[in-house]
Amino acid sequence: xxxxxxxxxxxxxxxxxxxxxxxxxxxxxxxxxxxxxxxxxxxxxxxxxxxxxxxxxxxxxxxxxxxxxxxxxxxxxxxxxxxxxxxxxxxxxxxxxxxxxxxxxxxxxxxxxxxxxxxxxxxxxxxxxxxxxxxxxxxxxxxxxxxxxxxxxxxxxxxxxxxxxxxxxxxxxxxxxxxxxxxxxxxxxxxxxxxxxxxxxxxxxxxxxxxxxxxxxxxxxxxxxxxxxxxxxxxxxxxxxxxxxxxxxxxxxxxxxxxxxxxxxxxxxxxxxxxxxxxxxxxxxxxxxxxxxxxxxxx
Amino acid sequence: xxxxxxxxxxxxxxxxxxxxxxxxxxxxxxxxxxxxxxxxxxxxxxxxxxxxxxxxxxxxxxxxxxxxxxxxxxxxxxxxxxxxxxxxxxxxxxxxxxxxxxxxxxxxxxxxxxxxxxxxxxxxxxxxxxxxxxxxxxxxxxxxxxxxxxxxxxxxxxxxxxxxxxxxxxxxxxxxx
Numbered sequence: 001x002x003x004x005x006x007x008x009x010x011x012x013x014x015x016x017x018x019x020x021x022x023x024x025x026x027x028x029x030x031x032x033x034x035x036x037x038x039x040x041x042x043x044x045x046x047x048x049x050x051x052x053x054x055x056x057x058x059x060x061x062x063x064x065x066x067x068x069x070x071x072x073x074x075x076x077x078x079x080x081x082x083x084x085x086x087x088x089x090x091x092x093x094x095x096x097x098x099x100x101x102x103x104x105x106x107x108x109x110x111x112x113x114x115x116x117x118x119x120x121x122x123x124x125x126x127x128x129x130x131x132x133x134x135x136x137x138x139x140x141x142x143x144x145x146x147x148x149x150x151x152x153x154x155x156x157x158x159x160x161x162x163x164x165x166x167x168x169x170x171x172x173x174x175x176x177x178x179x180x181x182x183x184x185x186x187x188x189x190x191x192x193x194x195x196x197x198x199x200x201x202x203x204x205x206x207x208x209x210x211x212x213x214x215x216x217x218x219x220x221x222x223x224x225x226x227x228x229x230x231x232x233x234x235x236x237x238x239x240x241x242x243x244x245x246x247x248x249x250x251x252x253x254x255x256x257x258x259x260x261x262x263x264x265x266x267x268x269x270x271x272x273x274x275x276x277x278x279x280x281x282x283x284x285x286x287x288x289x290x291x292x293x294x295x296x297x298x299x
Numbered sequence: 300x301x302x303x304x305x306x307x308x309x310x311x312x313x314x315x316x317x318x319x320x321x322x323x324x325x326x327x328x329x330x331x332x333x334x335x336x337x338x339x340x341x342x343x344x345x346x347x348x349x350x351x352x353x354x355x356x357x358x359x360x361x362x363x364x365x366x367x368x369x370x371x372x373x374x375x376x377x378x379x380x381x382x383x384x385x386x387x388x389x390x391x392x393x394x395x396x397x398x399x400x401x402x403x404x405x406x407x408x409x410x411x412x413x414x415x416x417x418x419x420x421x422x423x424x425x426x427x428x429x430x431x432x433x434x435x436x437x438x439x440x441x442x443x444x445x446x447x448x449x450x451x452x453x454x455x456x457x458x459x460x461x462x463x464x465x466x467x468x469x470x471x472x473x474x475x476x
Binding site (some may be wrong): 007008009011038039040071072073074075077078101102103104128129130131132133150152153156161162163164165166167168169170173221222224225226227228229230268269270271272 | 324325326346347349356391392393394396400402404405407409411412414416418425426427428429430431432433434435436437438439440443457458459460461462463464
């Protein structure tokens with residue numbers, strides 16, 4: 001199972017689990033439609049689009065399961081998800097799990113992580129957004145396989161005292177142009193996952209030994225203003241990891257695909273991210289063609 | 300009330316003369332900040348000390364000598380702090396840097412990890428990005444497509460630190476226009 005845990009903006013959206021499908025361009029979970037214009041649905045849209053491009057023979061991704069609830073920042077939907085996961089993770093067969101827009105809560109985070117660590121087959125664990133904040137604050141970041149921070153969030157990971165990006169200390173924020181230093185500092189304080197995919201004007205793939213790859217082309221400056229472009233990158237890399245691809249390779253390809261999809265969308269700062277998601281198939285095909293060793297289709 | 304009295308006793312021990320008001324959630328902090336500032340009470344919104352951090356917190360730092368008046372004002376506004384704690388260690392200071400980026404016809408302001416972008420001529424909010432708390436997509440949903448004058452204030456409808464940061468960016472971009 002490729003599992004995605006996150007929230008949507010309708011606070012009445014009940015805790016919903018089930019296969020994620022794309023039907024006629026519309027993302028849905030258990031018959032409920034989700035708009036892919038921001039947040040976790042943008043991640044899901046990019047992920048399912050990537051999987052469908054790799055496996056064009058079917059629109060249904062049978063083993064892609066969403067765990068979704070409405071939450072507008074009060075934490076109630078996130079709590080329902082946390083409770084559900086703590087109770088049900090022991091019975092799940094998870095290959096890859098990604099946590100996304102969720103209320104940061106260290107206590108719940110720890111309960112969930114311990115359940116995942118107790119599984120006989122430990123899944124690949126990816127965290128982005130609010131759950132990554134909780135993961136860092138818990139002191140258990142090294143239990144994760146991949147974090148996908150932007151540059152500001154990398155500074156937060158590098159600041160061993162900050163419990164949230166809102167409190168990143170100025171002298172660390174000022175190192176924004178020194179990504180390698182921030183990565184080193186994040187690993188030194190054990191506040192990074194085994195791999196980092198740092199999203200920005202240049203994307204970096206790193207591990208505890210330093211930067212493995214950087215991707216800076218094509219450069220589309222306006223993407224910085226567009227909400228959800230980080231979510232799409234997390235969605236693409238999750239899908240590729242879900243095919244069994246190694247994390248560094250998946251991260252490198254995902255960075256290239258996300259940038260190229262942004263380029264193809266010819267965006268202005270007013271462009272919405274679903275326009276970029278639509279360009280993922282052509283970007284993915286081009287990148288996979290460029291690398292001589294294309295990934296196998298999803299089974 | 301008992302806990303307040305208990306903590307009042309504690310506050311006497313404060314060497315620095317400062318205390319913090321701890322609330323159940325960030326929304327209450329924002330409401331309390333608004334109430335106190337509108338009554339000209341000198342306060343600062345800060346990060347909590349490690350012992351009471353849960354992951355997405357703000358607290359209000361105040362002068363202990365003004366505690367009674369502050370509690371009276373908050374009670375009138377129907378806001379109750381969970382705890383009143385003396386400041387014994389340095390508190391975390393929120394990011395207060397704004398980055399402004401001009402894209403020609405568009406202007407983007409970043410506060411901490413939150414970014415808001417408008418079309419300059421129409422003052423239409425065209426995008427909101429950054430952040431990781433679940434009210435970020437919600438706030439984007441409520442604000443994108445509205446003008447700065449029409450859009451709801453994130454400080455009114457947001458609930459988390461990311462929402463608070465977006466509120467600061469929203470105030471700053473209005474100043475820039």
